[in-house]
Amino acid sequence: MSDADGADSNDDGSSGAFGAAIERGEDVPLLTGDGQYTDDISLPGTTHLAIRRSDHAHARLESVDTSAAEAMDGVVAVFTGEDVVESGVPNTIPTAWDLPGLVQPQYRMLATDKVRHEGTAVAAVVAETPHAAHDALERISVEYEPLEHVTDPVEAVERDVPPVHDEAEDNVAFDFELGDSDATDEAFADADRVTSVDLRQPRIIPNAMEPRAALADWEETTEKLRLWMTSQNPHLHRMLLSAGTLGLPENRIQVIAPEVGGGFGSKIYHYPDEAVTAWCSMQLGRPVKWQATRSESYLTDCHGRDHVTTGEIALDDDGTIRGVRVETHAGLGAQLSQFGTATPSYLYATILSGQYAIPAIHCRVVGAFTNTTPVDAYRGAGRAEGIYVIERLVDVGARELEMDPAELRRRNLIQPDEFPFETAAALVYDSGEYERAMDVALEHVDYDELRERQDELREEGRYLGIGVANFVESAGLSPSGLAGDLGAQAGGWESSIVRFDSTGSVTILAGTADQGQGHRTTYAQIAAEELGLSVDDIDVVEGDTDRIPQGMGTYGSRSASVGGGSIARGAREVREKARRIAAHQLETPVDDLEFEDGEFHVTGAPDRSLHIQTIAHEAYLGHDLPEGMDPGLEETNFYDPENFTYPFGTHVAVVEVEPETGEIEIERYVAVDDCGEIINPMIVEGQVHGGIAQGIGAALYEGAAYDDEGHLETRRMDEYAVPHSTQLPEFETDSTVTPSPHNPIGVKGVGESATIAATPTMVSAVVDALEPFDVDHLDMPITPESVWRATEGDR
Ligand code: MCN
Structure with missing residues (x-):
């Protein structure tokens, strides 16, 4: 184990536990x-909350009549946004990350003036049973004046549409820049070639096994709130609930996260629903439980990605990358989720150097309000989007140069003796042996032989694709001072x-x-x-x-x-x-x-x-x-660590694509990850497996769709495709170990690595298979239909 943190290392006391593939005790x-999950917990006298949600994407709220619902058997109370306002609590759902020039509109527990996306919480029913609460929802009469809506981040700022929030007339929440634009312009002017790619990274919906849930118990006598909830960060939830939303000091709130059945980012956030659960309990003096339905989760859990990007890469003929320029419109949804501002800005633009020594980088991100579910960090958050851009650019650059894509990558890798390495995108990478991991991955598939096989099969009219992607990611945001300088309202x-x-x-x-x-x-x-x-x-x-x-x-x-x-x-x-x-x-x-x-x-x-x-x-x-x-x-x-850790690796996918049907068969998937010292190889492998599955999901299956009315079309498990185990190959995993020099145990994160790597790897593989059809890029999810359409011209 490395020891660079001042404390003595466990020199001679080793128990052998660190590094062992111990089975998960949990x-x-x-x-x-x-x-015990939140919904398993029951308190005497528990009531049940159901939330009436807007079925309009954008509308003025004219009236909410709760009388019929209130009269129903078993209904304890029905509350509207006006009731919350009248209760005098601060009633804000605060953002936790400021950006220069950020427009921060009001975000309430229950809507009072407008609904800004389908699923906006409009009223809350508390009843003796969950069924009574859900039945009563139907009896609430809500009148709306529909408004024109917008779901696309580019249209939101470029088309003449009514603003989602009056404070942002052009729907721009922020206009963010990172990097040196003059140096990048110069690099582009001097380079032998410039090529570009237009790409979309569609909206992804997290699919945790357990939908969000909360159980609130306000004790009148002690004035203390106990809140069980599906939380990835109970202390942050306590902090955000206390001052901004309920107006209670932190020592009057206990947040408990019992077993939580998956999160993938979606349970970081401070949503109106859990806050309403707590507020209802405070009003009634009785325990109140809310359990999201699956469709409610699709509609209200923060979505991920939603980027529309133009990326450009400047190259010399020998393959040297001279510069990268990126312009992105990032959909933020209708409200600012806590880290929704940081994810498409700092977490995205800063990783655009990938594993490469790129002297000049410039990135501009326009964060746009749209009439959709709020967008925030989903597994890989920002880094996944950034690595996807740079890896796609390297692939199109290789096509431009008629160079092998693995070779172009190799020629630009940051070398081990260059660490700590300061990128042109403002990060200082801690340590890395990128070429070693890449070699291990390429050896696994016998890369050169595979390319020969690809040529042979093409002769036979078969289309093998080999996708290679290198990734590095910034995990464990720190130190706290830096987080504060960048606008975070939390420490690292x-x-x-x-x-x-x-x-x-x-x-x-x-x-x-x-x-x-x-x-x-x-x-x-x-x-x-x-x-x-x-x-x-x-x-x-x-x-x-x-x-x-x-x-x-x-x-x-x-x-x-x-x-x-x-x-x-x-x-x-x-x-x-x-x-x-x-x-x-x-x-x-x-x-x-x-x-x-x-x-x-x-x-x-x-x-x-x-x-x-x-x-x-x-x-x-x-x-x-x-x-x-x-x-x-x-x-x-x-x-408080002195820096992020920077896990990295190389993934390789081998696919065969059938242009007639558009079918994509994944023949092999090899993942070589480096997360520094490995605490438990079995757990790390599990993380990599799950991450690959989600990355392949994004590449080939997933994507939220809105219809012309701004309704979410993908709101059930049979409408939103995630990969089934039968659609995935046996993953072949391997690792290299490059300890983080500043971490007391030399570890780097691994929880998101494979998700970040798998999307560019898969897209690269499919596009590589379609090279004979002159297909340079296909947007995710690459479905059989999109393959078929892309190759149709050749039939
Ligand atoms: N680990 C290890 N050796 C290392 C690094 C990590 O043994 N060198 C182990 C850790 O001790 C931990 C696991 O691997 O048990 C993941 O560690 P880490 O990379 O630190 O990630 P976190 O524990 O902070 O988990 C967050 C990460 C993220 S951001 C998402 S999203 C995600 C993920 O983890 N969501 C998950 N993995 C998930 N796995 C499950 N089952 N469910 C989710 O919702």
Whole structure:
């Protein structure tokens, strides 16, 4: 393990837990039905909330008549936006990321003046049963004055349409630039060739297994709100709910995230629905539960992507990339979600250098309001969109130069001795051995031989495609000062407590919040390694703001590096306190003690030893501690890393495309990922598998569609295509290990890597297969129909 963080590394105390493919301890309760999700929790007297949503994309709200609904059996109360306003709570759903010149319109719990996208919350019914609440929704009479709507981000700013918000007449929420435009112009003027691609990255809808849910319990006597919810970041939810929305201090709110069945970004955000659940409980003094239906999730969970982009690349004839210029219209939806501003700006434009040493980059992003569901970070957020652009540009550049696309990539890779590497897009990459990972991936498929086979098959009228994509991503946004400089209303740190109890077992209280990533296993591995224990000695607790003092949550592939980094630091501090107790009791200088398998022993006298679990007992007895030392054995750690981590890798897909039918068969998919030191290879492989599936989903299947009325057409599982396991090949995974030099355990994130890599890889493969048809690019999702249409001209 690397150790560049000041604390001593676990030099001789290695338990072997770090790096082992240990099975996920959390899976037994989850697979046997013992896992407790929000909807499984019931309190005496629980009522049920259903939300009436607008079926108009854009309309003035004329009136909301709730009388018939109120009169129904089992209905406890019906509330409108006016009721929320009258209650006097702050009633804002705040954005958490400011940008220069950002237009920040009001965002209320329930609409009062206009509805701005289909699905806008208009009224709330609380009833004794879920069925009574849903039945009553039908009896609310809402009158609208329909307004012209717009769903496309380019049309929103270029066509003469009524603004989504009066504050932004042209529907522009922000106009963002990054990079040096003069230097980029010069690079383009000097380059031998310039080529470009117009592309769309369609709207993606997250498909977590568990739809969002909340259970709120306002206790009148203590004036305390307990809120169970499907949260990726309970402390952030507590913060956003407290001041901006409900007007409560944080210590009056407890947010609990029990088991959460997947998030992929969609459960980061502070939506009106959970806030309304809490507010209703405060009004009624009774527990209130809201469980989204699947269609409600499609309509209201933040969508991802929605970019329309023109990218240009300037190249010399020898393949040197001289510059990249990108202009994007990013759809933000009807309201600003918390990180909806950061995702298409800082998280996107900064990664446009990819793995390449590109001297000049300029990117402009126009963030546009549209009459659609808000858009925010979806797995890969910003980085996925950026890597897609640069990888597509490299592919079209290779076509322009008639050069092998892998060769063009290779010629521009940042070399290992150039790290830390400052890109022209404002990031400083920590470490990387890009060519090594690329070589491993290409060797797996025997690239040169594969190209020969491709030529042979073309002779036979068969179309094999080989897609290669390199990616790097910025995971674990930090340090906090930088986040603040860029406009974030949250920090990049993470916090944890490592606590021995008097029986020698350990509890880790972590500020992150798992939704399936396996934190309970990997965090136990980190602590076991540092403390010389077995993972069975360690319990991991996440997702409760009353038990865990602080935290930032799980998103942006930050938990292993920032959360795990904090745990490692805390465990090292605990170990050092234990060492001082051991030295005192063994009557030996601290420096004379060695640590192995949890045992401190005097150098050269192994029989004079004390186990760290015995010391824990002593620490809580407090009878015989060094002079001035406080009893107990626990540490609270806040870790604010000095930089992001930059995972990377190369993915290769081999497909065969049948132009007559448009069918795409994936023959092989090889993923070589480098996420630094690997805590648990089995979990990392699982993350890579899931990520590839989602990337292939985006490339070949997924995409939200709106009809001419601005209604979401893809609002059910049989209307929104995600790949089935039978449509996916066996994934072949491999890894290289390039530790992050500044992270205490040398890890980099992995949770989003494969999603980022898989989309350009798949598109590259299909387009490569269609080279004989002069197809340079196809937009996602590449369906059999789009393949058939693209090749039709040749029939
Ligand atoms: N890990 C490891 N070795 C490393 C890096 C990570 O063993 N070098 C382990 C970690 O300890 C953790 C897992 O891999 O158990 C993912 O770690 P990390 O990359 O830090 O990502 P996070 O835990 O912060 O998870 C967030 C990331 C994101 S942003 C999305 S979106 C996503 C993803 O994880 N959503 C998921 N993976 C998901 N997996 C599941 N099952 N469900 C989701 O909703």
